[in-house]
Amino acid sequence: MAYKTILVHCDASKNVAHRLGVAAELAQQQGAHLVGFHARPPFQTPVFFDGGFPMDDFFKSYEASVKADLSVALAAFEKATKGRHLSTEWRVVDGFVENDLPVQARYADLLVLGQTDPESTLPTPTDLPEAVAIASGRPVLVVPHIGVTAAPGKTVLLCWNASRESARAATDALPLLKAAAKVIVLAIDAKSSPAGHGAEPGADAATWLARHGVKVTVQRDVAADTDVGATILSRAADHAVDLIVMGLYGHSRMREMVLGGASRTLLGSMTVPVFMAH
Template sequence: MSYKSILVHLDTGVRAHPRLEIALQLAHRFHAKLTGLFSTYVPPRHAFVVMAGSAEYYAEHERLRHERAGALERLFHAELARAKVDGQWIAAEGYANDVVPPYARLADLTVLGQSDPTDPEAFVAEQFVEHVVLSAGRPVLLVPCAGTVAAPGRHVLIAWDGSREATRAIHDALPFLAHAAQVTLLTVHASSDQPPRDRIPGADIALTVARHGVKIDVRELNIENDTPVGDALLSQAAGLGCDMIVMGAYAHSRLHEVVLGGATRTILQSMTVPVLLSH
């Protein structure tokens, strides 16, 4: 099993180029076709109808957007040639939460950037990452917005709780696991958890994955009730020297709002290494 098609979302934010570099390295590793999908925030025309000079503002915004898209497209094709990777460029028109998920459904893996509140250019839509993760039906690799990050997968930490989402994440991550030098599977127990006998043991799923030729180190961690599971996962990832986390994404949509589970919310806000999420 391998990823044969990878989609990377690109915008005009400062982290677009580093995110592209990671996607290129992964496409080269898995011999996959890379699609660069350009989608940015597009202000609705009707928002400016009562503002003086609104038509000129909108026209200028569109001009700058197309200018930046052209520059990024040229960079994308140059990087494809340098990395000797096959790929294509798509500039999606419309609201990102509507236009990006359909493309993500056509890819084996989608690479997104973590939301960055310090970079206005990185904003494309409200809860953009959450919407793509929940609606893609495919795994999403989320890249941190801070620090220098290399293509992940040397030492992978799997967050395991026996759920459907965690099971889906493990199988979606099999190409990474097969290439990893080390894989650690961690079950976090809070003192108020259900008894361990009611949960699928980590050793059982490790045996399933071992049939794919992946050796897994199974660990368990006990925490207090007031310790967030997401914080425990990040702490363990740092302590073990992991460069990637694999986990299920727990959330549901309520009208136009995405309501995240606690651990998922913590990871999306505070991640320090790339995270593969599946829902």
């Protein structure tokens, strides 16, 4: 099992090279076809328009902006893939990224997106990674906006709570887990139950992974009075983890993402890539 098509979101952000570098490296490792995706948002009449200025001026400004953004995104994609032995494709659509990216994602094995940058001035929705993961049904690898020092996947932290979401994330991440030098199954505040954890929380998941050839260990922890997401980040730092795998807990309500606490914490404070699936 390997990823054969990887889709990476390419915009004009100053941090786009970070996610492109990770996507290109993973595509090379997996022997995957790499698709660079760019969305050109449609022209929208300014809400403050009162007819005092020619509409042509607004449209010319819009055209210049989308053309410049496309040029920056394409240049970044070409730079990231230059000199690599990769099968690549550049794909551009006219539409809103939050609408078109989930559709394109259904024909890929893995998406690579960037973490929301609070300093960005681009119109990219701040909840794009989680919205795409929930709407597309495909796993998403989110790369920190601060970048990474090496390709992720050597030491992996798998967040396990015996839920459907965590099982889905673990299954979708199998190509990465099998290639890792070490995988730590982390069970936090785990309790045995007929519908969840077994007698030894995390042990059943570790046994299943070991049958796939994954080099796996189990760690059980207690969040106590701290947020579960903060505990996950702390353990990731303790073990020098370079990739966190987790199920995404949440849903979309009236175009507003309603996330679980751990998901929200990790997506906001991540320092290493986060692989998530819903």
